[in-house]
Amino acid sequence: MQIHFLGTTGYHPNAQRHTMCVMIPTLGIVFDAGTGFFRVRDHLQTPELNILLSHAHLDHVIGLSFLFDVLYQKNTTAHLYAAADKLTGLAEHLFHPTLFPLRPPYQEHALSSLAPANRAGDSPELTPAAGGELTLACGTQVRWFPLEHPGGAVGFRLRLPDGQTIAYVTDTTASSTASYRAEIQDVDLLIHECYFDDGAEDHARLTGHSCLSPVLELVRDCRPKRTALVHLNPLSEWAPQPDKVQRLAAGLSVCIPADGEILTL
Ligand SMILES: [Zn+2]
Ligand SMILES: [Zn+2]
Numbered sequence: 684m685q686i687h688f689l690g691t692t693g694y695h696p697n698a699q700r701h702t703m704c705v706m707i708p709t710l711g712i713v714f715d716a717g718t719g720f721f722r723v724r725d726h727l728q729t730p731e732l733n734i735l736l737s738h739a740h741l742d743h744v745i746g747l748s749f750l751f752d753v754l755y756q757k758n759t760t761a762h763l764y765a766a767a768d769k770l771t772g773l774a775e776h777l778f779h780p781t782l783f784p785l786r787p788p789y790q791e792h793a794l795s796s797l798a799p800a801n802r803a804g805d806s807p808e809l810t811p812a813a814g815g816e817l818t819l820a821c822g823t824q825v826r827w828f829p830l831e832h833p834g835g836a837v838g839f840r841l842r843l844p845d846g847q848t849i850a851y852v853t854d855t856t857a858s859s860t861a862s863y864r865a866e867i868q869d870v871d872l873l874i875h876e877c878y879f880d881d882g883a884e885d886h887a888r889l890t891g892h893s894c895l896s897p898v899l900e901l902v903r904d905c906r907p908k909r910t911a912l913v914h915l916n917p918l919s920e921w922a923p924q925p926d927k928v929q930r931l932a933a934g935l936s937v938c939i940p941a942d943g944e945i946l947t948l
Contacts (some may be wrong), residue, residue: 684709684948686872686911687726688940690719693854693878693892694742700942702742703914705874707843710821711759714839714851714874719942720746722754727820733819734789735827736765737853738836739772742851747773760790764817764825766837767793789802794818794827794837828866830855832891840866846872847948850907853914854878857893857901864905870948871948873907876914877939880923895923899932909936911946 687708690701702717711729713720716738723732723746729823732754737743761772770791778786794815814828814837822844830836830852838852850867853876867873878892887894892914902910916922925939940946 684845684847686849686874686946686948688911688913688942688944688946689722689726690717690746691913691915691942692742692917693876697916697917700915700917702745703737704746705851705913707849710819710823710843712819712821712823712841715853716746716749717742717744718746721749721753724755724757724864727757727759729821731820732759732761733762733821733900734761735825735839735851736763736829737838737851738770738832738834739765739769739777740834740854741777742917743775743854747787747789748783749786750789754788760911761788763789763933764792764794766825766835767795768835768916770783786948798913802808809869826866828863830863832856836865836891838863840870849948850874854891855893856887856891857897859897859900859904861901864901867901867905867907870907872946873902873905873910874913875910877892877912877923877928878914878916879921880916880927883921895928895931899935899937902932902935902937907948909938909946912937912939915939 687706690704692700692823703715704719705714708726826840826844827837841849846871849872850870879894
């Protein structure tokens with residue numbers, strides 16, 4: 684199974700990296716639609732394109748506005764999976780007529796699960812807070828779980844039709860007590876954000892992002908077979924440096940994919 688890293692930075696693109704977009708072409712699955720999303724067109728090979736959105740910050744959704752070109756003369760239907768409030772936010776804001784002339788051609792699917800009513804008599808509320816599961820037409824099981832991040836985000840754990848597992852975790856602050864530890868335990872591939880080098884812990888807490896050492900600590904504890912660090916800071920002064928990553932990650936299988944790089948599971 685090939686995993687294509689089409690965008691690997693956060694916040695804004697730079698000369699080397701576009702913002703977040705990771706694709707599994709043979710299954711028609713894409714994590715996030717940052718500026719790297721325009722590259723999806725070159726890899727489309729399925730009748731369905733399933734876009735799994737972690738959240739609706741601009742560096743993860745601006746590429747949805749490229750969808751007309753991405754799908755042009757392709758026989759592909761786009762499905763967008765996101766928390767209900769993010770779908771509403773996109774429709775009302777990103778695709779407000781003052782910002783964009785048309786609604787892009789995607790079908791909405793809310794990542795919602797029935798939460799218990801607060802009081803007797805209350806109707807159950809649809810909320811992504813508890814996490815949930817669904818199965819895509821390609822046979823991939825998708826589980827989502829909440830992440831701590833300003834405005835809220837979700838992580839994903841996929842079980843592919845061949846039984847391999849992939850976890851996608853961005854944007855959030857890694858720590859030894861992270862709520863999603865069980866979700867990344869022993870996965871075949873963990874794709875985890877690493878926006879800051881060490882020393883930026885205050886910025887990480889404030890912005891809901893991760894520093895290098897807490898991410899590597901999680902990797903040691905949860906033992907994914909391989910880990911790809913993504914959502915790097917676009918300013919190199921703030922990003923973890925590859926030689927330092929390799930030094931601190933000694934004994935672990937950790938890489939920092941470049942845009943265009945392919946990992947084969
Ligand atoms: Zn981001
Ligand atoms: Zn964000």
